[in-house]
Amino acid sequence: MSYEIDTRCIHGEGHKNRDANCSISYPIYQTASFSHLTPGHNPTGFDYSRESNPTRAYLEETISSLEHAYDTIAFASGMAAIATVFEYFKPGDHIILGDDLYGGVVRLITQISEKNGYNIEYVSTSDINALKNSIRPDTRAIYFETPTNPMMHITDIGAVSKLAHDAGALVIVDNTFMTPYFQNPISEGADIVVHSGTKYLSGHNDTVCGFLCSADKILADRFRLLSKTTGATLGPFECWLCLRGLKTLAIRMDRHKSNAEAVKVWLENREEVEKVYYAGSGMISFSVKSAEFAVKVLESIKLITFAESLGGTESLLTYPTIQTHPDVPTDVKEKLGITDKLLRLSVGIENPADIIEDLRQAFEN
Numbered sequence: 001m002s003y004e005i006d007t008r009c010i011h012g013e014g015h016k017n018r019d020a021n022c023s024i025s026y027p028i029y030q031t032a033s034f035s036h037l038t039p040g041h042n043p044t045g046f047d048y049s050r051e052s053n054p055t056r057a058y059l060e061e062t063i064s065s066l067e068h069a070y071d072t073i074a075f076a077s078g079m080a081a082i083a084t085v086f087e088y089f090k091p092g093d094h095i096i097l098g099d100d101l102y103g104g105v106v107r108l109i110t111q112i113s114e115k116n117g118y119n120i121e122y123v124s125t126s127d128i129n130a131l132k133n134s135i136r137p138d139t140r141a142i143y144f145e146t147p148t149n150p151m152m153h154i155t156d157i158g159a160v161s162k163l164a165h166d167a168g169a170l171v172i173v174d175n176t177f178m179t180p181y182f183q184n185p186i187s188e189g190a191d192i193v194v195h196s197g198t199k200y201l202s203g204h205n206d207t208v209c210g211f212l213c214s215a216d217k218i219l220a221d222r223f224r225l226l227s228k229t230t231g232a233t234l235g236p237f238e239c240w241l242c243l244r245g246l247k248t249l250a251i252r253m254d255r256h257k258s259n260a261e262a263v264k265v266w267l268e269n270r271e272e273v274e275k276v277y278y279a280g281s282g283m284i285s286f287s288v289k290s291a292e293f294a295v296k297v298l299e300s301i302k303l304i305t306f307a308e309s310l311g312g313t314e315s316l317l318t319y320p321t322i323q324t325h326p327d328v329p330t331d332v333k334e335k336l337g338i339t340d341k342l343l344r345l346s347v348g349i350e351n352p353a354d355i356i357e358d359l360r361q362a363f364e365n
């Protein structure tokens with residue numbers, strides 16, 4: 001029997017008393033290496049912490065449980081997980097990328113992975129017909145975020161998976177914004193899920209980490225080989241911090257969402273706001289009447305912090321055009337709507353009235 005997701009955030013698949021001393025909070029195995037009894041006999045299965053570590057293994061099993069994955073690897077950042085995914089392909093492979101992606105992914109593709117010789121094509125994966133027309137016999141993967149960052153476009157994971165699988169391509173979903181609490185891409189047909197665990201999963205703006213979840217053994221074996229060889233795996237202390245954050249994922253996500261819904265209604269009723277973009281979870285993007293007004297709000301907020309990142313207990317306001325998307329070409333940004341009038345708010349779990357009051361005083365300053 002599997003527990004409900006809020007229970008699995010705390011207990012994983014129920015590894016009670018797994019640690020030798022029956023600790024309630026799983027220990028931080030702060031060790032680089034593990035002793036062997038005799039040659040060829042290693043009863044714990046742990047050799048060296050780049051490859052595997054008990055604290056990391058506990059975290060990885062917990063994330064696999066939440067994402068319905070066959071296997072999960074914890075990385076030193078979301079980008080380390082994503083960079084490992086892109087090592088899977090060969091020169092000449094046709095890879096379709098969503099057209100509104102985390103800026104770091106665009107930087108990875110345009111400035112680092114170019115030498116790998118992939119045929120990259122950007123398509124709006126929300127438009128299933130456009131996607132259908134872009135799929136070719138050599139298409140190996142479709143990679144996207146849903147909702148997108150920062151414009152909150154939604155893609156039908158099940159529909160994309162069907163198209164992709166008919167063509168023999170993999171489906172890769174960045175599930176950072178929704179988290180497994182609101183969305184399970186693998187259950188809808190995705191083959192690979194990536195996360196910036198820095199955001200909601202850790203949830204306290206204190207840890208940088210990432211996850212790569214695989215739906216099957218073939219993918220998992222390849223990614224295990226890649227991660228143990230290139231070595232960007234997550235250290236034991238960060239694993240523990242993420243495990244600690246995960247315990248409250250369910251109640252945090254409920255609160256992020258209800259707070260965001262309250263802020264959304266407030267923003268929609270302000271004449272200074274042109275448009276509000278919201279797709280669930282705790283993230284809201286909104287465009288204001290002018291770039292000057294956007295800058296004034298950023299400079300006037302007191303409780304909310306002007307900072308990059310998202311998904312933590314503290315509310316953060318971001319200016320995507322210069323903070324998260326500086327490496328996306330200007331014409332692409334304009335086409336997407338990432339202008340100098342666009343702000344992105346990660347609604348924290350403070351009292352919603354305090355968040356709204358802070359925005360009000362910043363608007364009216």
Ligand SMILES: *Cc1c(COP(=O)(O)O)cnc(C)c1O
Binds near residue numbers: 102104174177198209
């Ligand atoms: C932050 C983020 C990333 C990158 O993760 P890091 O942990 O910062 O390396 C990738 N995708 C999305 C959607 C993100 O928000």
